[in-house]
Amino acid sequence: MKPLHVCVVMSDSYFPIYEKIFKRTLPEEFDSVNILHIRDYNSSPGLVGEHNFKVINYKKLEFIAKQMLMHEGDNLLVLDIDIVCFRNFKFEINNLLEKNDMVFQSNPPGPKTLPYGIGVWGLQCNKKNIMFFGHEVLPRASVLLHTEKELNDLYYNKTVVPSYYMHRLNGEPAEHYAGDQCVVNAAILESDLGKELNVSLLPDTYALSEIDFNSSKNYALYHATSGGNTAIEKAQILVNIYEKIMNKTEHNK
Numbered sequence: 001m002k003p004l005h006v007c008v009v010m011s012d013s014y015f016p017i018y019e020k021i022f023k024r025t026l027p028e029e030f031d032s033v034n035i036l037h038i039r040d041y042n043s044s045p046g047l048v049g050e051h052n053f054k055v056i057n058y059k060k061l062e063f064i065a066k067q068m069l070m071h072e073g074d075n076l077l078v079l080d081i082d083i084v085c086f087r088n089f090k091f092e093i094n095n096l097l098e099k100n101d102m103v104f105q106s107n108p109p110g111p112k113t114l115p116y117g118i119g120v121w122g123l124q125c126n127k128k129n130i131m132f133f134g135h136e137v138l139p140r141a142s143v144l145l146h147t148e149k150e151l152n153d154l155y156y157n158k159t160v161v162p163s164y165y166m167h168r169l170n171g172e173p174a175e176h177y178a179g180d181q182c183v184v185n186a187a188i189l190e191s192d193l194g195k196e197l198n199v200s201l202l203p204d205t206y207a208l209s210e211i212d213f214n215s216s217k218n219y220a221l222y223h224a225t226s227g228g229n230t231a232i233e234k235a236q237i238l239v240n241i242y243e244k245i246m247n248k249t250e251h252n253k
Helices: 012-025 051-070 090-096 127-145 148-156 180-190 231-252
Strands: 004-011 032-038 075-079 083-085 102-106 116-124 199-201 206-208 221-223
Touching: 004 012, 004 051, 004 090, 012 032, 012 083, 012 231, 032 051, 051 075, 051 127, 051 180, 075 090, 083 231, 102 206, 116 127, 116 180, 116 221, 127 180, 221 231
Parallel strands: 004 032, 004 075, 102 199, 206 221
Antiparallel strands: 075 116, 083 221, 102 116
């Protein structure tokens, strides 16, 4: 089995969740856990699209690119911090990555939903993915470093910007990227290198908030993508779900 390395990025607001929940439930089976703790920018739950959020998103994608170079030949699993784990799943991820360059958490269906959720994201550290990041992901992500005022000035001054600063996801008019998930989806769906990737979705046992946890599925983890406007509220959601799943597991034994 290939080594599988976990990659985690967080700001100060999420550190208590990492320390008290994420780290305590993450299985010990992974070959390394590599953490980028960003101290010069901070962003709280729900502030998607805010400048600090975008800068953190850029640094996250840059960190993933460096991790792939560091672990070339192995596999990488990128996890958001607002996740609680219930069981081992290294074998599952590695098995899916035998035939896929990348595997993603599935986003809930909707008219404006991006297909690939990067909160749970497995990648082969192969040359194809490394080149994809260097030529498509990071150049597109560089627009995230601009403030809203800077972007507006570019627009009003009719400044010519690189074409990769724009996207047409969901068939809407071209616009700047809202965050890292937007960048990655556009790079896969709109670029030649992206279309050459073999990508797939994880099963719904890698669950989002919209999944019904009353079923008998053998869940791997839960990702709190909605709910919780503060770190404390987000943490409480994770604890509640963890207790619910663990109680159900004990009851079914």
